[in-house]
Amino acid sequence: MTESARRLDVVFAPGSVAHRGTAAELLGRALDARDLTGDVTFAADTADLQRAVQSAATRGEIIVVPGARAAFAAPAGGAVRVDFGDCEPDRTDGVRAHIRGRGLDGLRYAVDSWYHHRFHPGRIVRYGDHPDQRAELRIPGGTGPFPVAVLVHGGYWRPRWECDLMDGLAVDLTARGYATWNVEYRRPTENRWAAMTSDVADVVQAVGAVPEADPDRVVILGHSAGGQLALRAAADAVADRAAVRPALAVSLAGVLNLRLADxxxxxxxxxxxxxxxxxxDDRSTYERSSPFARLPLGVPQLVVCGVDDEPDLLEMSRQYHEAAAATPDDVAALEGPGDHFAVIDPGSDLWRSVAEAIDARLRPPTASTPPTAGRSPRDPARDPRSAPPSSSP
Structure with missing residues (x-):
């Protein structure tokens, strides 16, 4: 792979950062983690910003920090936009991803997004008319139909957290032989709780329209708040006798008891x-929505949590597993070293154990199929980590 293919351009508008050295330092660490090089430009004025963007765009997709709520016309090569504060999503043409509301660390998320989509691109599939009703599909090499991993991100159901959080797992599972379905969905702050719930249910059923997918071998994985969404979707699919019913539901440090969390x-x-x-105030909605209140779910489950996670979430995972094990449900638990994000870090031992447990359920070895080696996809030059920092939700 050429050096130019690993070069990333980052352009800052005037006044978009409070301290250039801190931003450059953070970017340097993020680039090093992905074995990338970077050209960083701090524009002197608006005209200089446009010149820098147009020059960088000749080399492909770039990262741009245009300034809070600033209008921005993405170049033909595309852009990842970063705003450090909360703002409305930029859905203009050419802005592939808008990282917003994550503070200065949004720069690192932007680098990760650029990396995953440059070297492991997927295909966006729309399952509704709203911009958030989409999933990113990746198909492994070989001959299908393939088992399917549906990935539901967390972020406490807040709009600033999107499916880029699960890019690392999507890439890893695709390399392991799964068709991966990295899900975006509408959020309650902009729509309604019921809209979000129906989106996750709809995107699970949309698996049936993917020619390369085996709808009888679907695992749904949800991280943090996504754990609540994933296990509820699995329970609803069983209760509604839906065409696609997950063969396994995995909670990755999930918020599984909504009453306790509230x-x-x-x-x-x-x-x-x-x-x-x-x-x-609304017990009926909580009882329909909380996996703990829905037991038994009627689908096999795997409950995972790092022992260094937030104590409330670790306790909740253990409480849920103990309660589920007392029902007819087929349920197992996995714990291991790591914080809230070890469970979605392809480089962690805990994630490797999770992947092996999923394989055992959905891809058991046969006489003609050797067992998976349990290796994750790695860039030829490096073995980067992809987990977000422990300070994020």
Whole structure:
């Protein structure tokens, strides 16, 4: 692979950062983690910004920090836009991803997004008319139909967190022989709790329209708040006798007891903010939505959590597993070293154990099929980590 193919251009508008040295330092670490080189430009004025963007765009997709709420015309080669504060999503043509509301660390997420989509691109599939009703499909090499991994990201149901959080797992599972379906969905703050729930249900059923997919071998994995969405979607598919029913549902440090999470105000009151009220005000919605209240789900489950995760989430995973094990459900638990993001880090031992457990369920070895080696895809030059920092939700 040529050196130019690993070069990333990052352009900052005037005044978009408070301290250039800190931004450059963070970018340097993010680039080194992916074995990339970078050309970083801090524009002097608006005209200089446009010149820098047009020059960088000749080399392909770039990262641009245009400044808070600034209008921005993406170049023909495409761009990842970064805004450090909360703002409306930029859905203009050419902006492939808009990393927003994640502070200065949004730069690192942008580098990861650029990396995954440059070297492991997928195909965007729309399952509805809203821009957030989409999934990124990656198909492994070889002959299908393939088992399918449906990935549901977390972020406490808040819009600033999107499916780029699961890019690393999508790439890893595709290399392991799974068709991967990295899901985006509408969020309650912009739509309704019911809209989000129906989106996840719809995108699971959309697996049936993918020619390369085996709808009888579907695993749905949800991280953090996505764990609630994934296990509820699995339970709903069984209850509704849907055409596509997951063969396995995996909670990766999931928020599995909504009443407990609401009472403890986890994520600064994230549950009530998303549902639209507290458990005491709307018990019926909580009971329909909370995997703990839905037991037994009627689908095999794997409950995973790092022992260094937030104590409330670790306790919740253990509580849920203990309760599920007392029902007719087929349920197993996995714990190991790591924080909240070890479970979605392809380089972690905990994730490798999860992947092996999924393989054992969906891809058992046969006389003609050797067991998977359990190796994740790695860039020829490096073995990068992809986990977000422990400070994120």
């Amino acid at each position: 009472e403890r105000r986890l994520g600064e009151g994230a549950v009530a903010n998303a549902v639209g009220g507290h458990w005491s």
